[in-house]
Amino acid sequence: MNIAARNPTTRSAFVPHDIKAPIRGAASGPLAGLTLAVKDMYDLTGERTGGGNPTWLANAPVATGNAAAVQKLLDAGASVIGKTVCDEFFYSVIGINAHYGTPVNVRAKGRVPGGSSSGSASAVASGAADIGLGSDTGGSVRVPASFCGLYGIRPTHGRIDLSDAMPMSPTFDTVGWFTAGPGLFRKVGHVLLDSAGVPAEVTDVVVLEDAFAEADPAVAALLDAALRAMAGDLPTPRRETIAPAGLDSWRDAVRLIQASEIWENFGAFVQQKKPTFGPGVRERMEFTATVGGEALARAQETRLAARDLIRTLAVPGTVMVCPTAVSIAPRIDASAEELENFRVRVQRITAIAGIGGLPQINIPVGTVEGCPAGLGLIGWPGGDEALLDLAVTLSRHCGIEME
Amino acid sequence: MNIAARNPTTRSAFVPHDIKAPIRGAASGPLAGLTLAVKDMYDLTGERTGGGNPTWLANAPVATGNAAAVQKLLDAGASVIGKTVCDEFFYSVIGINAHYGTPVNVRAKGRVPGGSSSGSASAVASGAADIGLGSDTGGSVRVPASFCGLYGIRPTHGRIDLSDAMPMSPTFDTVGWFTAGPGLFRKVGHVLLDSAGVPAEVTDVVVLEDAFAEADPAVAALLDAALRAMAGDLPTPRRETIAPAGLDSWRDAVRLIQASEIWENFGAFVQQKKPTFGPGVRERMEFTATVGGEALARAQETRLAARDLIRTLAVPGTVMVCPTAVSIAPRIDASAEELENFRVRVQRITAIAGIGGLPQINIPVGTVEGCPAGLGLIGWPGGDEALLDLAVTLSRHCGIEME
Numbered sequence: 129m130n131i132a133a134r135n136p137t138t139r140s141a142f143v144p145h146d147i148k149a150p151i152r153g154a155a156s157g158p159l160a161g162l163t164l165a166v167k168d169m170y171d172l173t174g175e176r177t178g179g180g181n182p183t184w185l186a187n188a189p190v191a192t193g194n195a196a197a198v199q200k201l202l203d204a205g206a207s208v209i210g211k212t213v214c215d216e217f218f219y220s221v222i223g224i225n226a227h228y229g230t231p232v233n234v235r236a237k238g239r240v241p242g243g244s245s246s247g248s249a250s251a252v253a254s255g256a257a258d259i260g261l262g263s264d265t266g267g268s269v270r271v272p273a274s275f276c277g278l279y280g281i282r283p284t285h286g287r288i289d290l291s292d293a294m295p296m297s298p299t300f301d302t303v304g305w306f307t308a309g310p311g312l313f314r315k316v317g318h319v320l321l322d323s324a325g326v327p328a329e330v331t332d333v334v335v336l337e338d339a340f341a342e343a344d345p346a347v348a349a350l351l352d353a354a355l356r357a358m359a360g361d362l363p364t365p366r367r368e369t370i371a372p373a374g375l376d377s378w379r380d381a382v383r384l385i386q387a388s389e390i391w392e393n394f395g396a397f398v399q400q401k402k403p404t405f406g407p408g409v410r411e412r413m414e415f416t417a418t419v420g421g422e423a424l425a426r427a428q429e430t431r432l433a434a435r436d437l438i439r440t441l442a443v444p445g446t447v448m449v450c451p452t453a454v455s456i457a458p459r460i461d462a463s464a465e466e467l468e469n470f471r472v473r474v475q476r477i478t479a480i481a482g483i484g485g486l487p488q489i490n491i492p493v494g495t496v497e498g499c500p501a502g503l504g505l506i507g508w509p510g511g512d513e514a515l516l517d518l519a520v521t522l523s524r525h526c527g528i529e530m531e
Numbered sequence: 532m533n534i535a536a537r538n539p540t541t542r543s544a545f546v547p548h549d550i551k552a553p554i555r556g557a558a559s560g561p562l563a564g565l566t567l568a569v570k571d572m573y574d575l576t577g578e579r580t581g582g583g584n585p586t587w588l589a590n591a592p593v594a595t596g597n598a599a600a601v602q603k604l605l606d607a608g609a610s611v612i613g614k615t616v617c618d619e620f621f622y623s624v625i626g627i628n629a630h631y632g633t634p635v636n637v638r639a640k641g642r643v644p645g646g647s648s649s650g651s652a653s654a655v656a657s658g659a660a661d662i663g664l665g666s667d668t669g670g671s672v673r674v675p676a677s678f679c680g681l682y683g684i685r686p687t688h689g690r691i692d693l694s695d696a697m698p699m700s701p702t703f704d705t706v707g708w709f710t711a712g713p714g715l716f717r718k719v720g721h722v723l724l725d726s727a728g729v730p731a732e733v734t735d736v737v738v739l740e741d742a743f744a745e746a747d748p749a750v751a752a753l754l755d756a757a758l759r760a761m762a763g764d765l766p767t768p769r770r771e772t773i774a775p776a777g778l779d780s781w782r783d784a785v786r787l788i789q790a791s792e793i794w795e796n797f798g799a800f801v802q803q804k805k806p807t808f809g810p811g812v813r814e815r816m817e818f819t820a821t822v823g824g825e826a827l828a829r830a831q832e833t834r835l836a837a838r839d840l841i842r843t844l845a846v847p848g849t850v851m852v853c854p855t856a857v858s859i860a861p862r863i864d865a866s867a868e869e870l871e872n873f874r875v876r877v878q879r880i881t882a883i884a885g886i887g888g889l890p891q892i893n894i895p896v897g898t899v900e901g902c903p904a905g906l907g908l909i910g911w912p913g914g915d916e917a918l919l920d921l922a923v924t925l926s927r928h929c930g931i932e933m934e
Contacts, residue, residue, distance in 0.1 A: 237901030498640030
């Protein structure tokens with residue numbers, strides 16, 4: 129079942145069932161005149177929301193309103209110019225969609241854009257839109273931001289309304305976004321972050337040694353060079369191991385809990401409609417049906433203990449530093465084994481902010497072999513605005529090249 | 532005299548004599564919260580303006596005010612985060628600076644960023660700033676925009692105030708800018724374009740066959756693919772030759788007139804201070820001293836006749852389409868001959884809007900061999916706003932890959 133072969137050359141950021149005309153934003157507001165590409169998990173009035181899968185799309189109702197996040201951006205002046213491709217049911221960080229094609233990553237020839245918010249990242253990286261709306265459950269904004277050389281954020285869990293967006297794993301799901309520049313990145317945050325933040329001066333920077341140990345040496349070297357360049361704009365970092373027993377048990381806990389929540393959201397649909405899935409997603413969706421009992425209970429316990437530990441470190445004023453992804457983007461023709469290896473390694477890092485419910489941003493500090501790789505900054509609960517300010521302060525050090 | 536060897540690894544977008552702290556823009560305004568990188572030809576209060584050459588810098592007075600364009604952007608809310616490297620005296624479209632290093636082009640590994648507004652393009656492409664302020668006399672915004680995958684504009688000559696910016700060749704000099712996204716590209720235009728525009732619906736699209744003939748086949752194929760993708764958003768193009776006697780006489784006229792104006796601006800300085808120039812710039816600066824007499828008079832005649840011809844075509848409602856540059860960015864280690872060959876070919880195309888005094892934009896439609904190349908759209912006098920609107924309309928077709 130080689131579905132991909134149906135669309136071997138399609139690399140559009142936008143879905144075939146795209147809107148027929150732009151949706152105009154308000155005439156005035158902080159984002160007036162800017163354009164927005166929306167991940168096909170957010171409702172748009174009069175459209176079906178597809179979640180990356182044609183069977184879901186065919187069975188979806190026509191939305192009678194815009195998702196809360198979309199409406200806020202429209203009210204702030206941004207105009208929606210398209211619905212973007214995403215990984216099926218948001219269940220991958222790679223960015224390959226077997227039904228609609230893999231959105232182009234113009235920043236890394238022959239490589240994936242990262243996912244699941246692949247098309248929104250692709251659109252911003254290629255200049256097709258000013259702002260890309262995505263979502264991040266286990267890395268779905270952070271990873272494509274790193275692969276495509278963009279600013280991207282996973283906000284504090286619960287700080288941005290997810291109404292009328294498809295849920296995936298609600299205890300981890302967040303609204304996220306991409307931009308090419310730092311000031312616009314922050315501006316979008318001021319529009320979307322609606323509950324009160326927790327302001328604090330950044331006085332403590334902690335480099336997470338175990339997260340850096342997961343990264344390819346060239347990526348780690350790039351990020352070290354970025355930290356050296358940023359020395360005048362940041363408190364002197366200290367180095368620490370965040371997970372003394374290893375990051376793998378955290379990753380595994382996230383994997384099981386997400387699977388169980390995904391089955392709650394999509395299990396009945398999968399059983400009734402028997403949709404066709406692309407490779408990888410199919411296997412993982414089958415796995416979700418099997419999760420429960422003792423293993424899930426242990427995962428919940430691991431999550432709680434890890435959350436307490438992470439939150440001890442993530443206090444107002446402290447920023448943790450990690451590689452956003454462990455490598456540059458894998459090649460589109462990478463083997464299933466190579467992609468799985470990447471997934472496992474990157475999830476060890478993305479699990480930290482995921483379990484902590486913490487905000488994390490990507491700063492596109494530079495390139496390795498000509499392909500982007502970004503620096504991850506993890507903040508405290510409600511420290512989203514402080515991270516966005518930091519992105520603006522540190523931005524001028526972007527543009528570092530590593531051979 | 533291998534000056535470049537002094538800074539072999541420096542690829543910063545910013546000059547060593549950079550501002551020590553950001554210059555804050557107004558708290559409100561259409562560009563509030565956004566960041567701006569400024570080409571080191573625009574005065575900033577309390578700083579010396581260097582024009583890419585250390586001897587000029589050392590002899591420059593400390594500016595007592597901001598250049599008009601900078602002040603407008605500050606008043607609109609943008610904050611200046613740095614002064615960017617440019618080609619010496621803006622006298623190159625390549626982007627290599629022998630004194631300060633060649634700003635990185637993160638979009639095209641091992642290749643030049645294009646110039647002369649090299650650092651401003653580099654800063655925006657790498658995510659170091661939201662907006663890059665440059666200038667365009669003979670391609671100095673258009674070429675780096677194409678090489679770095681950015682939106683860029685040369686506005687109608689005379690429509691934006693160049694006060695307190697270093698002149699190069701005043702009858703061609705224009706203020707220009709770069710952004711990564713289309714809506715922001717237009718927003719900056721609405722701030723900077725201060726005289727009245729000439730609105731008109733675009734009803735006529737003319738593909739300039741002789742300009743396309745200058746382009747590498749793969750670049751021409753990319754732009755053809757872009758035009759096909761844009762078919763639903765543009766009137767059906769007709770194909771035309773703009774210079775029946777060849778574009779070379781236009782290029783040569785521009786070259787001589789620019790040289791004579793450059794000598795007027797910098798001749799006395801060169802004779803008195805005997806500055807050190809990098810390769811290429813040195814030879815061209817020596818050439819400026821020799822221009823005059825019959826040859827210059829003939830060039831002025833050619834310019835006038837060509838301008839009349841171009842302006843017959845460039846009427847309100849008509850947009851001309853051309854390759855912005857003839858190729859992807861040359862390699863940093865390209866030979867002097869390769870760079871000269873590129874210069875000659877690209878100047879045949881940039882001469883059209885230059886002689887016509889016409890606005891021209893670059894749309895970053897996609898990549899060839901993974902490196903950006905852009906589509907040029909030339910408008911009518913005062914048609915800047917119409918071009919900026921067109922950039923927004925056509926933007927969703929960006930992201931085309933050509934092997």
